[in-house]
Amino acid sequence: MILLRHGESQFNVAFRETGKDPGIRDPQLTERGRGQAREAARRLEDHGVKRTLASPFTRALETAEALGLPTVIDPMVRENSAFICDIGTPASQLMERWPEHDFSHMDEIWWSPLHTEDEARVRVRAVRFRALALDWPDHHEVVVVSHWGFIRALTGFTVKNCEMVLFDPHSSGNHSQPA
Secondary structure, three states, rough: OEEEEEEEEHHHHHHHHOOOOOOOOOOOEEEEHHHHHHHHHHHHHOOOOOOEEEEHHHHHHHHHHOOOOOOEEEEHHHHOOHHHHHOOOOOHHHHHHHOOOOOOOOOOOOOOOOOOOOOOHHHHHHHHHHHHHOOEEEOHHHOOOOOOOHHHHHHHHOOOOOEEEEOOOOOOOOOOEOO
């Protein structure tokens, strides 16, 4: 499977400039981020991916949309709860914006309250995700659009916007590698 961090968001730009939380809730991608997502779609053509699993945060949904693959939304691959940008959009509003996706399996408030999910808890969620992915016969055909904190918890890699990591849930230990 390929883990893909979302494209550059409005939060990423503001935080990079100031080093402070700019208070942008569930930010969208920037124009550059949309371009990064389109470029990621081109790079993925060589990897044989056939479906996407995406976090319900707007920046991940917009990135997944650019990939043009069937997409399932799963809060398990969401970001941790460190900044205002990690406050999501209620499921009913996501349904209105993306009617082509199924959000009915999600709680209305699907994200963790701010500062309640430390790195250890994100690692527990990553371990649960890996255990579930072990049962996917098509795991090698899946791209997971996620976030810096979740990808780091799952693989140990720190990734930039729209960077990819190859991940085999069947490998013991950390046998991931940048794609």
